[in-house]
Amino acid sequence: xxxxxxxxxxxxxxxxxxxxxxxxxxxxxxxxxxxxxxxxxxxxxxxxxxxxxxxxxxxxxxxxxxxxxxxxxxxxxxxxxxxxxxxxxxxxxxxxxxxxxxxxxxxxxxxxxxxxxxxxxxxxxxxxxxxxxxxxxxxxxxxxxxxxxxxxxxxxxxxxxxxxxxxxxxxxxxxxxxxxxxxxxxxxxxxxxxxxxxxxxxxxxxxxxxxxxxxxxxxxxxxxxxxxxxxxxxxxxxxxxxxxxxxxxxxxxxxxxxxxxxxxxxxxxxxxxxxxxxxxxxxxxxxxxxxxxxxxxxxxxxxxxxxxxxxxxxxxxxxxxxxxxxxxxxxxxxxxxxxxxxxxxxxxxxxxxxxxxxxxxxxxxx
Amino acid sequence: xxxxxxxxxxxxxxxxxxxxxxxxxxxxxxxxxxxxxxxxxxxxxxxxxxxxxxxxxxxxxxxxxxxxxxxxxxxxxxxxxxxxxxxxxxxxxxxxxxxxxxxxxxxxxxxxxxxxxxxxxxxxxxxxxxxxxxxxxxxxxxxxxxxxxxxxxxxxxxxxxxxxxxxxxxxxxxxxxxxxxxxxxxxxxxxxxxxxxxxxxxxxxxxxxxxxxxxxxxxxxxxxxxxxxxxxxxxxxxxxxxxxxxxxxxxxxxxxxxxxxxxxxxxxxxxxxxxxxxxx
Numbered sequence: 001x002x003x004x005x006x007x008x009x010x011x012x013x014x015x016x017x018x019x020x021x022x023x024x025x026x027x028x029x030x031x032x033x034x035x036x037x038x039x040x041x042x043x044x045x046x047x048x049x050x051x052x053x054x055x056x057x058x059x060x061x062x063x064x065x066x067x068x069x070x071x072x073x074x075x076x077x078x079x080x081x082x083x084x085x086x087x088x089x090x091x092x093x094x095x096x097x098x099x100x101x102x103x104x105x106x107x108x109x110x111x112x113x114x115x116x117x118x119x120x121x122x123x124x125x126x127x128x129x130x131x132x133x134x135x136x137x138x139x140x141x142x143x144x145x146x147x148x149x150x151x152x153x154x155x156x157x158x159x160x161x162x163x164x165x166x167x168x169x170x171x172x173x174x175x176x177x178x179x180x181x182x183x184x185x186x187x188x189x190x191x192x193x194x195x196x197x198x199x200x201x202x203x204x205x206x207x208x209x210x211x212x213x214x215x216x217x218x219x220x221x222x223x224x225x226x227x228x229x230x231x232x233x234x235x236x237x238x239x240x241x242x243x244x245x246x247x248x249x250x251x252x253x254x255x256x257x258x259x260x261x262x263x264x265x266x267x268x269x270x271x272x273x274x275x276x277x278x279x280x281x282x283x284x285x286x287x288x289x290x291x292x293x294x295x296x297x298x299x300x301x302x303x304x305x306x307x308x309x310x311x312x313x314x315x316x317x318x319x320x321x322x323x324x325x326x327x328x329x330x331x332x333x334x335x336x337x338x339x340x341x342x343x344x345x346x347x348x349x350x351x352x353x354x355x356x357x358x359x360x361x362x363x364x365x366x
Numbered sequence: 367x368x369x370x371x372x373x374x375x376x377x378x379x380x381x382x383x384x385x386x387x388x389x390x391x392x393x394x395x396x397x398x399x400x401x402x403x404x405x406x407x408x409x410x411x412x413x414x415x416x417x418x419x420x421x422x423x424x425x426x427x428x429x430x431x432x433x434x435x436x437x438x439x440x441x442x443x444x445x446x447x448x449x450x451x452x453x454x455x456x457x458x459x460x461x462x463x464x465x466x467x468x469x470x471x472x473x474x475x476x477x478x479x480x481x482x483x484x485x486x487x488x489x490x491x492x493x494x495x496x497x498x499x500x501x502x503x504x505x506x507x508x509x510x511x512x513x514x515x516x517x518x519x520x521x522x523x524x525x526x527x528x529x530x531x532x533x534x535x536x537x538x539x540x541x542x543x544x545x546x547x548x549x550x551x552x553x554x555x556x557x558x559x560x561x562x563x564x565x566x567x568x569x570x571x572x573x574x575x576x577x578x579x580x581x582x583x584x585x586x587x588x589x590x591x592x593x594x595x596x597x598x599x600x601x602x603x604x605x606x607x608x609x610x611x612x613x614x615x616x617x618x619x620x621x622x623x624x625x626x627x628x629x630x631x632x633x634x635x636x637x638x639x640x641x642x643x644x645x646x
Contacts (some may be wrong), residue, residue: 023544029397036396037369037389047389055543057404057550151434164446176453280535304632308591 008034011070015053020062022053042071133351134216134245137358141220144362146286146314147188159183191314192223194281196272198291199256200230200263206321207259208249209350210290215240215248225281229268230258235278265291265334266301273308286365287313290348292320295334303337310341315365319357323347367395367422375421380565381413382558390549391418400507400528402543405551408595411531415488418527425481427526428488429474431495437502441512443471465516475506476520484524492542493532500542507545554596556583562596567603574616578603581620581644582627588640590633602627617645 012027022030030052039045046067054063155163166182195214199207207228214226218240228234239255242248272278287309295302310316318338322328324347330339339345344364348354367375369392376383376391383391391414394401403411419426429440449464470476478485489503506512510522530546532538554562560579564570570578582599594602605623610616621641628634637644 025544029399029547032397033393037393043385044389047386048393050386051390051393051547051549055402055540055546055548060550151432152436165444168444168446168450171450171453176450178450276533276535277537 137216140358144358145190149186150189153184156185159185190222192285193221194285194287195226196289197228199228199259230261233268233271269305282312285313287316290319293335299334306338307341315343317344318342319348321349379417381417398525400546402530402546402548408597409551415529419486425485427474427478427485430490435495442476445469478526479522486527489530493535500539563603566600584644594627598627
């Protein structure tokens with residue numbers, strides 16, 4: 001008996017060491033389950049353990065091998081084949097515990113090389129001029145973001161629904177006599193913002209300003225999410241939450257590994273759309289894409305992804321540095337097809353032009 | 367009730383669970399813990415609660431989650447107009463009187479605690495509610511009780527069976543997940559799906575069901591925006607049987623009823639292209 005206990009304890013410890021710590025409460029559930037439902041066979045034990053010890057589908061990646069090591073003789077026989085696993089998990093499973101594996105440094109994808117742009121520009125960022133424009137942007141943004149009626153009612157001076165609770169409370173003071181009425185209404189709240197920034201080689205000279213703009217967005221807007229894409233898609237919202245703009249940008253270097261490289265706009269956007277959790281960020285949001293739209297290779301994924309984005313979001317706004325030129329016409333293969341699905345295409349190449357867009361072009365966001 | 371009885375009872379209700387799901391449900395019943403179910407839309411997450419309710423002979427209490435759902439709609443609410451009328455009608459009464467059971471409006475969570483025969487509570491699509499809402503659930507899920515400041519703590523007369531479902535549009539909070547058993551429902555294998563289709567559409571012929579299930583499995587392997595769930599394949603079978611009844615040959619009926627399986631224009635184009643291959 002003692003050996004069985006030791007065995008189970010060893011199994012739980014191994015789970016923790018492999019990166020799947022199980023809270024005591026769930027461990028207790030597991031042990032209680034073993035006591036009240038004695039497992040028929042290893043397969044049954046597998047399901048008992050998996051139900052009680054894991055909390056997400058991806059946990060199985062850690063859980064299955066450990067389980068097989070401790071309880072399986074034919075390791076594969078124990079693990080049922082997952083026929084369907086949605087979104088991200090369908091792609092190659094990570095051998096590590098969920099963290100993306102560090103990418104092998106390749107030519108043109110190196111960290112130093114890729115972020116030299118930002119570092120170099122960081123000295124420009126210190127200029128008071130840039131900081132002034134950034135401050136202006138912060139002031140302009142809340143007014144520019146479109147609003148939507150909140151689902152919750154809040155107390156308000158004038159409203160559409162009687163605040164019975166409050167009326168009742170106040171009536172107590174007057175012996176149950178209703179003296180004045182109180183109201184509730186749906187307040188307006190900001191729509192979510194979704195900013196997708198192209199950091200590929202062709203956007204090299206603009207990406208630093210774009211990222212600064214995104215920093216302002218994350219700082220001021222209630223619900224904002226920012227992604228960068230070059231050859232892969234990176235979620236950078238949390239890296240941009242750092243208060244100081246220069247610190248935030250140098251912190252980004254730790255996260256974004258594909259800056260200054262090639263362009264795969266279509267596949268990156270499709271990667272975004274392939275994950276339900278990310279999809280939710282686009283739903284009803286103001287989607288802002290900052291890219292020149294110069295796609296290499298097949299343009300079909302790009303067109304499909306943009307069309308889907310525009311259907312999901314409230315408005316799809318495309319900012320391109322090329323469009324700053326008055327003579328610009330969206331005739332490149334990618335942009336020509338995309339432009340029909342975009343609500344507004346505007347020229348933005350730095351912070352000043354972004355400010356101009358916010359003052360003059362924000363009506364397209366409504 | 368042992369596990370075999372449970373499986374039989376669920377089969378009688380035309381629900382065909384695989385071993386993993388069965389173990390999860392059985393553990394939820396024996397340990398008295400809430401069961402959190404995730405999976406693609408249309409694999410029978412919601413269905414399982416109503417099946418459990420009829421197998422166990424309990425009342426089904428359903429809470430559909432949505433953005434903006436708050437405690438007043440999920441737990442309980444005081445009946446303020448009634449309280450006011452009461453106060454005015456009997457001004458000399460003690461004030462504490464109006465915070466009694468008579469003035470309490472039951473919402474789903476409270477209702478599930480006060481059912482005499484016990485209840486099966488379904489908290490559907492909990493990921494649709496905002497994350498603050500999960501906090502309201504914690505006391506309930508942990509101890510099956512609700513504390514009402516004016517009244518005291520309401521405990522369950524019979525421990526409710528709780529099923530939560532989520533479509534994974536956002537990550538649920540750890541505190542919530544810690545209190546639940548977890549199971550991911552995958553798409554069923556062909557054998558099980560055929561049993562499901564035949565149980566729900568008894569008029570379908572054996573080979574027709576085999577073809578249909580194989581086609582659905584093939585369609586799930588295509589790069590679709592929305593992969594069809596079990597609900598869709600049952601609907602498809604139903605539609606195709608209805609069309610076949612009017613004299614259409616089987617493959618034509620399947621093709622004409624395709625709108626019941628695929629609900630997106632681009633997906634439809636993909637499936638139409640490979641249709642011959644899919645139905646073999």
